Amino acid sequence: MLKDRHLIESNDFTLVEQEEIFELADQIIADQDKFLDACRGKLLATLFYEPSTRTRFSFEAAMLRLGGQIVGFSEPKSSSVSKGESTADTIRTIGCYADVAVMRHPKEGAPRLASKASTIPVINAGDGGHQHPTQTLTDLLTIRSLKKEIGNQTIGVCGDLKFGRTAHSLVKALAKYDNVHFIFISPPELTIPSYILDDLAEGTYELTKSLDDVMDRLDTLYMTRIQKERFFNEEEYLRLKGYYILTEEKLENAKDDMIIMHPLPRVDEICSNVDSDPRAVYFDQAKYGMYVRMALILKLLGLGGI
Numbered sequence: 001m002l003k004d005r006h007l008i009e010s011n012d013f014t015l016v017e018q019e020e021i022f023e024l025a026d027q028i029i030a031d032q033d034k035f036l037d038a039c040r041g042k043l044l045a046t047l048f049y050e051p052s053t054r055t056r057f058s059f060e061a062a063m064l065r066l067g068g069q070i071v072g073f074s075e076p077k078s079s080s081v082s083k084g085e086s087t088a089d090t091i092r093t094i095g096c097y098a099d100v101a102v103m104r105h106p107k108e109g110a111p112r113l114a115s116k117a118s119t120i121p122v123i124n125a126g127d128g129g130h131q132h133p134t135q136t137l138t139d140l141l142t143i144r145s146l147k148k149e150i151g152n153q154t155i156g157v158c159g160d161l162k163f164g165r166t167a168h169s170l171v172k173a174l175a176k177y178d179n180v181h182f183i184f185i186s187p188p189e190l191t192i193p194s195y196i197l198d199d200l201a202e203g204t205y206e207l208t209k210s211l212d213d214v215m216d217r218l219d220t221l222y223m224t225r226i227q228k229e230r231f232f233n234e235e236e237y238l239r240l241k242g243y244y245i246l247t248e249e250k251l252e253n254a255k256d257d258m259i260i261m262h263p264l265p266r267v268d269e270i271c272s273n274v275d276s277d278p279r280a281v282y283f284d285q286a287k288y289g290m291y292v293r294m295a296l297i298l299k300l301l302g303l304g305g306i
């Protein structure tokens with residue numbers, strides 16, 4: 001069903017299609033060996049115009065664990081991009097060699113433009129301060145696996161909600177599930193964009209700058225980093241950096257079964273003494289990211305029925 005499609009924004013797939021990806025990820029987690037050769041002869045291209053650790057490594061690990069191979073760059077200076085080649089021309093060329101492409105780009109909308117020129121599926125691995133749909137698949141699979149359902153919860157989304165693309169994609173996707181209540185926790189300068197709020201039904205969200213005030217109501221706490229690279233001036237970043245620092249002490253009021261998520265990398269917004277708290281699941285999240293990307297690659301290549 002998803003063969004030859006692109007994934008540019010987190011709502012590009014229907015809930016049914018998304019659930020098919022999660023079910024395939026469950027199967028992979030249960031019996032990884034069954035998928036060892038699933039992508040034999042297939043090639044994934046990784047086009048990273050911006051730094052990445054988890055997203056690129058998890059995509060590459062995903063393809064290699066499926067028996068496929070990878071080509072790409074993590075530094076655009078090493079490709080013809082540095083000679084002034086357009087993203088459209090780059091993707092048309094990559095389509096001559098690879099079967100599916102993953103692109104991260106500092107410019108909002110670049111992966112969508114690329115997908116229009118592409119002969120192979122394009123996956124957005126983060127475009128500027130806009131969206132990061134495969135992080136959302138990761139986040140949803142994590143919630144579904146650890147909380148047993150995605151809906152029926154109060155989620156606190158905390159930090160840089162203005163520039164944080166993982167938060168934007170996640171909120172758009174979660175809004176499609178039943179009975180999700182959002183509490184957006186940010187400094188007033190970094191509040192969630194109105195184009196995201198406009199999609200939410202009245203009464204399903206609230207805004208605050210105090211994490212402490214709402215901690216005891218949360219089923220999921222989604223922490224994010226202040227996005228230094230998207231600020232226009234360093235002073236403003238330095239002023240807001242350190243606005244939220246989650247410590248074990250601050251978690252005293254939190255529910256016993258709350259989960260603490262973070263797309264990573266973290267800077268100082270979660271103290272390392274929280275890592276050993278059983279509610280901290282951000283490194284599990286990184287692992288779910290590889291499995292869900294394995295499922296996504298299989299689906300886009302039409303190999304999901306294995």
Ligand code: NCD
Nearest residue numbers: 054055126166225263264265
């Ligand atoms: C995120 C990103 O690139 O937007 N990282 C990731 O892919 N896990 C989050 C971030 O950089 O803050």
